[in-house]
Amino acid sequence: MPSVYVNIKPEIINWVLNQIQDDILEENMINNIKAWLNGTKTPTFNQIEDLSRKTNIPLGYFFLQTPPEEKIDLLEYRTIDSIQLAKPSRNLIDTIYHMERIRDWMKDYRLEMGFDILPVVGCMENVDDISTITKRIRNDLELNETWYELCSNTREAFNFIRDRLEACGIIVMMSGIVGSNTHRLLDINEFRAFVMVDKWAPIIFINATDSDGARLFSLLHEAVHIWIGKDDLFNDRYDITNGVSSTEKLCNAVTAELMVPKDIFINKWNEINETDVFDTITRLAKYFRCGEVVIARRAKDCNKINQDVYNHVVETAIENYNKIKEKQEDNGGNYYNTMISRLDGCFVRALCESINIGRTSYTEAYRLTNTSPKTFAEVAQRLGGMLW
Structure with missing residues (x-):
């Protein structure tokens, strides 16, 4: 079958190159692109299709007359300035788009079904007192000060808070990949979580490639953003202490108080009274069911440790995270448990x-949940959904 040649506007090719990371294309493809741009070669349809797959840019974009305008408002709310986020990956962009579709579907559903707006959304807007916001969130989520004692570990603590948020009508989604494509891994160096605030259907997305402790912090951090009514793209690595906005400082402080109440923390720290400060941090992380970095940051803020100790805890946590990820990649996991963890039960x-x-059609449901007919039926049943 003869090759089908296609005319692609040079400005489209240049736009594509500006959207991708420099190292994702092979040398042969790069040479072809140079030839297309200087006019010595014309691409075939198969070559453009191949480029679309490798860049994760929709095939239809290549045939536009002018580059598409992809205005992603959420990027304006990133926690810290980042060169990497100045050119966000297609993985992040496509994940944001998918969460927008889910938010829009859920908002339309709730409006049509006569739901009221969620009272927690923006209820602490323009409030800057840490104690006031913390008390309101504890009250709305029905959390006592030592709620973490009800959980045996950090993962249980995450699921506990997630259930409380879902009970308030907040959608919590989580995944480590784009859609169902296991080859498109989400990168925690690019983002840990994000939240889209909406009066009817606020949605939190958690990057599942993160550690258990980091997921819990991200979940509560994004929840605080819902209470104060501000979107967020959380890309803080926790080892950055300068250059964050006043809003982020407030959200971090409230999150810390929800996870590790200051008065209880100081009492526990003094009770342990270990000469090895790292052992103290480890023991307190187990007690509060959170990550060691959270405890180290609390200790630093309370003048219990210095910056060097804090930095060491962060570096060790990153090393341990990388080791755990390697083991998880080798062992795999339970398919249905993974699918259930990605989806919000209320949704x-x-x-x-x-x-x-x-x-809603079954086809749309499969598209929104990235499932097949068999998978959707099983997951729906496990999450309490009834299909006639």
Whole structure:
């Protein structure tokens, strides 16, 4: 079958090159692109299709007359300035787009079904007192000061808070990949989480490639953003202490108080009274069911440790995280448990109800959840959804 040649505008090719990381294309592809741009060669449809796959840029974009305008408002709310986020990856962009579709679906559903706006969204807007915000969130989530004692470990603590947020109507999604593509891994160096604030359907997305302790911090951090009514793209590595906005400092402080109440922390620290400060941090991380970096940051803020100790804890946590990730990649995991962890229970149950009343098609449900018919039915059942 003869090759089909296509005319692609040079400005489209240049736009594509500006969207991707420098090292994702092979030398042969780069040479072809140079030839297309200088006019010595014309691309074939198969070559453009191949370029679309490798760059994760939709095929249709290549045939536009002018580059598409992809205005991603969420990037304006990133926690810290980042050269990397100045050119966000297609993985991040596509994940944001997918969460926007879920948010929009859930908002339309709740509006049509007569739901009221969620009272927690923006209820602490323009409040800058840490204690006031903390008390309000504890009250709304029905958390006592020592809620973490109800959990046996950090993962249970994450699921506990997630359940409380879902009970408030907040959508919590989590994944370490784009859609169902296991070859498109999300990078915690680019972002840890993000939140889209909406009166009817606020949505938190957690990067599942992160550690258990970091996920818990991110979840509560983004929850605080919902209470103060401000979007956020959380790309803080926790080892950066300068250059963050006043809003982020406030959210970090409230998150720390929710996870590790200051008065209890100081009492526990003094009770342990170990000569080895690192052992103290480890013991307190187990007690508060959180990551050691959170304890180290609390200790630093309370003048219990210096910056060098804090930096060492962060470096060690990153090393341990990398070792754990290697083991997880070797061992794999339970498919259905993974799928369930990615999806919000309220969202799936709403989908099932919408399907049952003829408002939503099965095809749309599969698309929104990145599942197949068999997988959706199983996951829906496990999350309490009923399909007739």
